[in-house]
Amino acid sequence: MALIPKKILEEYKNLVAELNQHNHHYYVLDNPSVPDSEYDRQMRKLQEVEVSHPDIVTEDSPTQRVGGMALQSFSQITHGLPMLSLDNAFSDAELQDFERKVKDRLNQTADIEYVCEPKLDGAAVSILYRDGVLVYGATRGDGNIGEDITANVRTIKSVPLKLQGHNIPHLLEVRGEIYLPKVGFDALNEAARAVGGKTFVNPRNAAAGSLRQLDSKVTASRPLEMCAYSVGQYQAESTPTTHQDMLQALCGWGFKLNDYVETVTGVDACADYYQRLAKRRNKLPYDIDGIVYKVNELALQERLGFVAKAPRWAIARKFPAQEEMTQLLGVEFQVGRTGAITPVARLDPVFVGGVTVSNATLHNRDEIQRLGVRIGDVVIIRRAGDVIPQIAKVVLEKRPLDAEVIVFPERCPVCQSSVQRNTGEVVARCSGGLFCGAQIKEAIKHFASRKAMDIDGLGDKLVELMVDKAIIFSVADLYELDESRLVGLERMAEKSVANLVAAIDVSKETTLAKFLYALGIREVGEATAQTLANNFGAIEMIAQSSVEELLEIDDIGPVVARHIANFFRNPDNLSIIEALRNAGVKWPDIDLLSQGAQPLKGQTWVLTGGMQVMSRAEAKDALQALGAKVASSVSAKTSQVVAGPGAGSKLTKAEKLGIAVMDEAELMAFLSAQP
Numbered sequence: 001m002a003l004i005p006k007k008i009l010e011e012y013k014n015l016v017a018e019l020n021q022h023n024h025h026y027y028v029l030d031n032p033s034v035p036d037s038e039y040d041r042q043m044r045k046l047q048e049v050e051v052s053h054p055d056i057v058t059e060d061s062p063t064q065r066v067g068g069m070a071l072q073s074f075s076q077i078t079h080g081l082p083m084l085s086l087d088n089a090f091s092d093a094e095l096q097d098f099e100r101k102v103k104d105r106l107n108q109t110a111d112i113e114y115v116c117e118p119k120l121d122g123a124a125v126s127i128l129y130r131d132g133v134l135v136y137g138a139t140r141g142d143g144n145i146g147e148d149i150t151a152n153v154r155t156i157k158s159v160p161l162k163l164q165g166h167n168i169p170h171l172l173e174v175r176g177e178i179y180l181p182k183v184g185f186d187a188l189n190e191a192a193r194a195v196g197g198k199t200f201v202n203p204r205n206a207a208a209g210s211l212r213q214l215d216s217k218v219t220a221s222r223p224l225e226m227c228a229y230s231v232g233q234y235q236a237e238s239t240p241t242t243h244q245d246m247l248q249a250l251c252g253w254g255f256k257l258n259d260y261v262e263t264v265t266g267v268d269a270c271a272d273y274y275q276r277l278a279k280r281r282n283k284l285p286y287d288i289d290g291i292v293y294k295v296n297e298l299a300l301q302e303r304l305g306f307v308a309k310a311p312r313w314a315i316a317r318k319f320p321a322q323e324e325m326t327q328l329l330g331v332e333f334q335v336g337r338t339g340a341i342t343p344v345a346r347l348d349p350v351f352v353g354g355v356t357v358s359n360a361t362l363h364n365r366d367e368i369q370r371l372g373v374r375i376g377d378v379v380i381i382r383r384a385g386d387v388i389p390q391i392a393k394v395v396l397e398k399r400p401l402d403a404e405v406i407v408f409p410e411r412c413p414v415c416q417s418s419v420q421r422n423t424g425e426v427v428a429r430c431s432g433g434l435f436c437g438a439q440i441k442e443a444i445k446h447f448a449s450r451k452a453m454d455i456d457g458l459g460d461k462l463v464e465l466m467v468d469k470a471i472i473f474s475v476a477d478l479y480e481l482d483e484s485r486l487v488g489l490e491r492m493a494e495k496s497v498a499n500l501v502a503a504i505d506v507s508k509e510t511t512l513a514k515f516l517y518a519l520g521i522r523e524v525g526e527a528t529a530q531t532l533a534n535n536f537g538a539i540e541m542i543a544q545s546s547v548e549e550l551l552e553i554d555d556i557g558p559v560v561a562r563h564i565a566n567f568f569r570n571p572d573n574l575s576i577i578e579a580l581r582n583a584g585v586k587w588p589d590i591d592l593l594s595q596g597a598q599p600l601k602g603q604t605w606v607l608t609g610g611m612q613v614m615s616r617a618e619a620k621d622a623l624q625a626l627g628a629k630v631a632s633s634v635s636a637k638t639s640q641v642v643a644g645p646g647a648g649s650k651l652t653k654a655e656k657l658g659i660a661v662m663d664e665a666e667l668m669a670f671l672s673a674q675p
């Protein structure tokens, strides 16, 4: 071993300690202590020292987390103390039963203190530290023998490679859950879908799968986290007396704990904790499948002992399952407002995630292929939080002999027009446009919706009935309703008809933005409609704009610009707009006029570079109020560029094109000279 100068050794040790501290702040405390640039600088320095002095590298160096050589197989590790499982309670009554047994065994009537911990849905691990240094990480396995996943565990940044703080035990076996936060899970599955690869059913499988990689570089690429929840083998000078103190000690040694751990007294307080956490469940950034209640006093835990493979001093109160098995009874193809054809799975109803689910989206043709699902298959349905239920997996072992291949229709199931799929789009669409009954219905529902024309009392069911009974054929017909044909429709007495007609009348007074949104132009949501209204002021101005002119508006990209231009080139759409206006639909005409004088009307301005006095948004608002369009790119049509410090290619282009350029001071002077 080459002799390493003392000064370099010192510097190296300091760098390792500091970087480990930064990691702890970032990954365990969620509270970064230094900017990323400083972290990167120190990390580069550490790498330089390690390259120049390869013998210097210590096991706890943050460079040793990145994953090394792939293994051929995992070796086995026998747990020093068995890794137990937990008994479950599925109701408050079962929880009370647990408490009664605890009290009986302890011969105690006084209320008992419990630590309440969210039960994270991941993979259990055991990590052993000797004199503060990580020795191994192992899976639970069968509870007695697990797999040696040390190389993978070392890649997880919230797992300390070396314990920090005081009173480091001679031997410490930490137990906890390794899990994948929801965003990481979604990103992983998105990436798999993009390449037609296999997706994970849920974050738990993704975490377990990530941990069981023979190549630890794969594990290192997954955003896994570890949360400590108890201690197995333990040899130290002093021993805490409660579970809560033990958790505190783990926190001091550098482990991440769950933020919602709470100590309460009595079983009623446990039930209350359950209710509170159940409300938060969907908003948590990770999946939990229940709450674990543990008797807090370690002496009481010892007296209670174990039964079979579970402690008598702890119980898991489960939340309703988010996954269930059921059968796919059929597939229906729904046609949306823009003609998009969505396959919807009809399921044998099943209680999952707290509700009865009988439909699940199958998204598109690619998704059907990726899942390889057939009608009659037994499938796993997942409903996590408020997300639409999904088919997560097909249980191939249960496939019936007569399972039917799903055939994607070549013709629209509603109007029989051909189904088309544009290159580069995953969505297949009916080509029928407003000839298609389904598209008409969806267009009218959208037109009447709250954020659009806001027609009170015109619900989805009524729209469907009115179209089916040929009472209306387009949104314009709403304003020419034959009331006598409405009376007698389901739940439509005279009074309801009169209310509906009155609501339709009220809806005639609208705003340009709402009207544009109500038209249902593809990709034009509320925000884009508002942008169009603010920039153009009048519908004629939008209708006349070319794709290039639309592209000059901030926030309007090529796809949206093309949809807008196509919409206004379609004579059917123009005649519907005209019919609506003739029927009395109106908005404060040319909104820009109401904003005062418009000396910049017809001009396009571009803001580039930094601004010191005004914010860019303020400048944009001020210019729009004077009638200017504010675009994000410079073109021959640009009237004026405002360039601040750091202006780059836009300024160069403006100069090349001979476009007038002013700085912020000149802009301020110009604005203050306006009446």
Ligand code: I6G
Residues within 6 Å of the ligand: 083, 084, 085, 086, 117, 118, 119, 120, 124, 177, 229, 230, 292, 311, 314
């Ligand atoms: O599997 C488990 C998940 C979470 C646990 C557990 C836990 O505490 C939050 N605690 C114990 C004691 C055991 N399993 C055995």
